[in-house]
Amino acid sequence: MIWLAAAFAADTIEIGGRVDGAKGAAVVVEVLLLQGDAPALLLGSQTLEPGEQDWSMTVPRGGAVRIRAAIDANGDGVGEDDIQVLSLQPLSLSVDGQRMDLKLPSS
Numbered sequence: 047m048i049w050l051a052a053a054f055a056a057d058t059i060e061i062g063g064r065v066d067g068a069k070g071a072a073v074v075v076e077v078l079l080l081q082g083d084a085p086a087l088l089l090g091s092q093t094l095e096p097g098e099q100d101w102s103m104t105v106p107r108g109g110a111v112r113i114r115a116a117i118d119a120n121g122d123g124v125g126e127d128d129i130q131v132l133s134l135q136p137l138s139l140s141v142d143g144q145r146m147d148l149k150l151p152s153s
Contacts (some may be wrong), residue, residue, distance in 0.1 A: 059139055062102030065094060065115045067150035074124050075101045076114045080136055086112065110136040113146045 065073050073094045078086035089111065090103045105111070116130030124130060131148050138144075 057107050058104050059107050060102060060104050061137065061139070061144050061146065062100065063113065063146040063148065064099045065101065065148050065150065066099060068094070068096070068099070068117060070096045071117045071119070072096055073150070074116050074118050076124065077103055077105055078112050078114060080110045080112065105139060107139055109139050111139060112136055113148060115148045115150060117150065
């Protein structure tokens with residue numbers, strides 16, 4: 047069983063960053079796997095409590111992602127009615143420890 051855990055760990059990397067501009071609100075950070083012309087696949091999400099700014103996630107190695115940060119004002123999930131920002135440049139999932147810092151726009 048230990049060899050299985052080690053093999054799985056070798057196929058994952060840690061990414062993280064900082065989200066600024068939340069002004070005391072909870073922020074949802076999502077990692078979206080790019081799939082060509084198909085819709086992006088949600089790899090994972092993390093909710094930052096008010097006052098928290100740093101995020102990190104373990105994701106599968108390989109491919110490219112965009113990071114989205116949003117204030118889910120109504121508690122109904124991230125949608126078009128929420129303040130959000132999406133990283134413009136894709137982040138390659140080939141190097142461990144990469145960071146993506148985002149700034150939410152003012153409401």
